Amino acid sequence: MATHAHAPTAHGDAHDAGHAAAHEQGQQHPLGIYFKIWGLLFVLSIASYLVDYFHLQGFLRWSLIVIFMFLKAGLIVAVFMHMVWERLALVYAIVVPPLLLVTLLAIGALEAGYTVGTRDIYFGKEAPSAPAAKPHAQH
Amino acid sequence: MAPHEAIGTAGALRADPTALQAIAADFSSDQRAFKNVPWGKPMMWIFLVSDTFIFGSFLISYMTVRGSTQTPWPNTSEVFSLTLFGQSVPLLLIAIMTFVLISSSGTMALAVNYGYRKDRKTTFWLLVATAALGATFVGMQAFEWTKLIMEGVRPWGNPWGAAQFGSCFFMITGFHGTHVTIGVIFLIIVAAKVRRGDLDANRPGFLTGRRGNYEIVETMGLYWHFVDLVWVFIFAFFYLW
Numbered sequence: 001m002a003t004h005a006h007a008p009t010a011h012g013d014a015h016d017a018g019h020a021a022a023h024e025q026g027q028q029h030p031l032g033i034y035f036k037i038w039g040l041l042f043v044l045s046i047a048s049y050l051v052d053y054f055h056l057q058g059f060l061r062w063s064l065i066v067i068f069m070f071l072k073a074g075l076i077v078a079v080f081m082h083m084v085w086e087r088l089a090l091v092y093a094i095v096v097p098p099l100l101l102v103t104l105l106a107i108g109a110l111e112a113g114y115t116v117g118t119r120d121i122y123f124g125k126e127a128p129s130a131p132a133a134k135p136h137a138q139h
Numbered sequence: 140m141a142p143h144e145a146i147g148t149a150g151a152l153r154a155d156p157t158a159l160q161a162i163a164a165d166f167s168s169d170q171r172a173f174k175n176v177p178w179g180k181p182m183m184w185i186f187l188v189s190d191t192f193i194f195g196s197f198l199i200s201y202m203t204v205r206g207s208t209q210t211p212w213p214n215t216s217e218v219f220s221l222t223l224f225g226q227s228v229p230l231l232l233i234a235i236m237t238f239v240l241i242s243s244s245g246t247m248a249l250a251v252n253y254g255y256r257k258d259r260k261t262t263f264w265l266l267v268a269t270a271a272l273g274a275t276f277v278g279m280q281a282f283e284w285t286k287l288i289m290e291g292v293r294p295w296g297n298p299w300g301a302a303q304f305g306s307c308f309f310m311i312t313g314f315h316g317t318h319v320t321i322g323v324i325f326l327i328i329v330a331a332k333v334r335r336g337d338l339d340a341n342r343p344g345f346l347t348g349r350r351g352n353y354e355i356v357e358t359m360g361l362y363w364h365f366v367d368l369v370w371v372f373i374f375a376f377f378y379l380w
Contacts, residue, residue, distance in 0.1 A: 027251070029252070080367075089172055
């Protein structure tokens with residue numbers, strides 16, 4: 001492997017000689033991988049549901065939800081949307097731009113902190129119907 | 140384990156320094172940057188990137204209003220619970236909706252696969268199954284909206300806490316539900332084309348004069364998987380957080 005000459009074909013050259021007739025065009029892979037990913041997505045969904053079911057709190061809840069979320073998203077994009085088999089130029093053109101959202105995320109987080117800070121100053125720490133509850137400490 | 144070898148190959152390519160050179164060569168070449176990729180696929184991907192920004196903006200503004208309110212956020216675990224046999228099960232409907240959507244993604248992936256095998260009948264039935272699961276999802280969402288509206292959730296307030304909960308909920312799940320609905324309509328159109336043999340006969344579609352082929356099933360699949368992908372983020376950030 002190792003040379004980029006392999007990337008352009010992107011038809012899963014190594015592993016499906018059996019479907020030689022069918023994979024002259026487009027993405028053609030053995031069915032098994034789709035069933036495996038399907039199963040994995042089920043397992044990961046059950047796992048993230050259990051996080052809520054067992055009322056895990058704090059950092060553990062937060063980190064588990066995010067880990068399961070990114071695993072699921074990665075599996076869908078990589079296998080169901082065939083990203084692992086695509087040409088690198090396409091992969092980078094699609095995957096890199098959404099990283100800009102991190103900037104917006106940071107701006108949003110700063111703005112939220114600033115807003116709740118001003119509200120605490122001008123309306124008092126205690127909101128009308130919520131004694132002493134900090135906005136991030138839900139549940 | 141062949142597929143894993145393939146993934147390993149792709150992984151090795153990323154670490155390979157010549158990979159960057161290959162990307163530079165693609166982008167600096169004339170006429171087409173994405174060699175050997177049917178044009179419909181990058182077009183759909185670029186649309187999906189723009190859609191990513193739309194949903195990204197929704198979820199980030201949801202984070203911003205949730206972080207800036209002094210009133211505690213309603214406990215979604217209780218808000219979205221269903222009573223079953225006299226017991227309250229948290230997030231039950233949302234969990235079922237998640238499984239329905241994942242299953243529709245699975246049948247869609249299989250439909251793309253059978254499409255490239257030119258297995259018309261199986262592709263058609265898999266597309267119909269995908270559309271049916273999608274319609275089931277929208278139906279359950281309609282039920283969820285009805286239930287919440289009856290309980291008094293409005294874009295400007297609700298009985299349990301921060302007023303912004305309603306506007307975030309209706310905006311985010313509403314846009315997602317719209318995407319699913321549009322997806323179901325297009326799935327039915329693609330399924331009909333497959334059944335009629337339009338794709339085998341390369342008959343042009345109603346929208347363009349371009350000849351039909353089984354790549355449109357994969358393009359349709361990209362859209363459908365994206366709808367599932369967005370739900371993964373909504374499920375994590377809106378329902379579980």
